[in-house]
Amino acid sequence: MASRLLFRYARLLSRASSQASHASARLLPPVTGSAELQRAKGWPWVPDRLMCETKPKEDVPIAIPPRTKLDTLVENAATPEDVLSAWKQHPGNSNQAAIALVAWIQLTMKTKGKSDQHVPELMKDxxxxxxxxTLSKGVSWAWNNSLVSVLKSLWLINVPSTDLVLSAVLNELLWRSRRLTYRQLCYVADWGAHRKGQQDVVLVNAVVKQLELRWTEITDARTVSALMSKADRMTPVLMERLEDKALELAEGFTGEEIRKVCVSLATQRRRSVPLLRALSYHLLQKPSSEFTTPLMIDIAFAYASLNFHNTLVFQRMASELLPRLPELSPEDIVRFAKSLGFLKWLHMRLFEGFAEHYTANSQKYEPLQVCNLLRTFARLGFYPSKEEEFYSKAHLMLEESFSGLDPFLQTDVVWSLCVLQQAKPHYLVALLQPNHVSKLSSKTRSVGSPSQAVSYKWKLLQIAATLRLEHPGSSDTSLSVPSVSAWSNSAKVSAMKNSLRDALQSFVGGKSEAVRTAVVTVYGWTIDGEMVVDCDNKPVDLSMLKAPHLMSRGGGDEALPAGARRLAFVAWEFANFGSKSKDLLGCFTMMKRHLQLAGFIVVEVPFYEWLDLKTDWQKSAYLKDKIGKAVAEEMAK
Incomplete structure (x- = not known):
């Protein structure tokens, strides 16, 4: 109803306006002015076109200046001298000066190279x-595109910030920042991201602010990837909006743009799971030609940094990388292997290829690269099929460079060799000497964190356990072990471990003398529960039995009864396994091996079985069944 009344009212106003205009045309000039004044007071002006009509407004043509001889000569110039000669013969306005200056800089860089050492001398012409x-005096009359191009060119040849032309261009673009197109703003933000000059920083900050306000104007994936790759200069608010825009435009990203966005997210520690999933999906649709080696290495690095898992992407990268392994450099091999190690993703064929690459090109590997490769193999628990050939070359390199390594790296490498069962006794003895222990402790206090200090202390205990259990009689460790045995475990206990420990107490009917929980051992491992069972698998009192494995030297003086067995209950959580696998990671296989060598029967409780148990009765029945199976397997051996 209201729309109808508005329509009729508009039509009446249109007619009244038309009649008034015809009447005024017949009046004399003085009267005409009076009539116009009265109409303006009584009636608002309404156009002849009705409000319901949707006729588009005609575009006003833009006045383009005529093309001159200077424009033609500059466009066809082949050398910097051609540009200067054209300007001398046909000097132009400030906009033409900007275009000519850009052309001169481009041709100079093309002929003289990208080095700017000749530019200061040439600029004295x-x-x-x-x-x-001409440009500096008339900079306000130059076009936006010309000024942006001049700014880029002056930045490329490293013109000093005190230069009058650069200063004038920066000031003018600062004033025009609101009138620049979004693409021009992106160019300035991209090129000036790492500039340190005061005026440069002011301009880039103003441009970033405009980008933040006008982010909805982005329509292409290239702009998003370019901006996100300069994330260190973008505000957190703008980065959030760019992530939203990237999610919207993800389908149009090329492989290289996906790489830029993923690396940007990794360097900023921005774990945007929806965006990473979208990028992963569209990456899988790309042809093999876009899966370049740098792209795959950077994608693996980004996913490892953000702890983002996508098995399909890993499998695709492995299949693309396998045929190229002989062409890769040691740096590429180590970087890719290290990223997969952090992701806990083991591809047997690919890692066999890594080992073969090192065996065939060992002379090209640096000691640090060999150390990182060994650490990755130990983390995943990977054992090369040609172990003897691989480790003979690795040991040869370590013998030559071991003394020059950082104390942290020495400890990591030897600990990794312990996991892989390749540690030689002299490595272990060297790391358990008081001077190395004190050196490691002092360096941890100065440059490390408390958690790192605890981690290295426990690694030393595990190295000592390897020497004691796997190389008995090779050295007297009584002097070195007490120096580290006083360290305590400060790790937080998970819900699953607490649940298992409570279930063990319930299993023995609450008798504290029949079970120990959270047992800290001298071997550097903490077991969730310890129990001694007789020949009928019934718990016995262990408070009076000898316990040489206890850190606190607790226990009694009695020997283990005949037929009795000592059990160690270990909860294997999700983090203890490889990605999409039920295979334990390297350090946990070493833990199991050490406990078995120390005389325990290891009762393994994996998370995928324990979490299905809901009631106390189910947990007790499960523990009873696991004890029976573990003892039976030990007897079968």
């Missing part, structure tokens, strides 16, 4: 000085 003076 009077013709060039005249061109730059």
């Amino acid at each position: 009077p013709r060039l000085q005249n061109m730059m003076n």
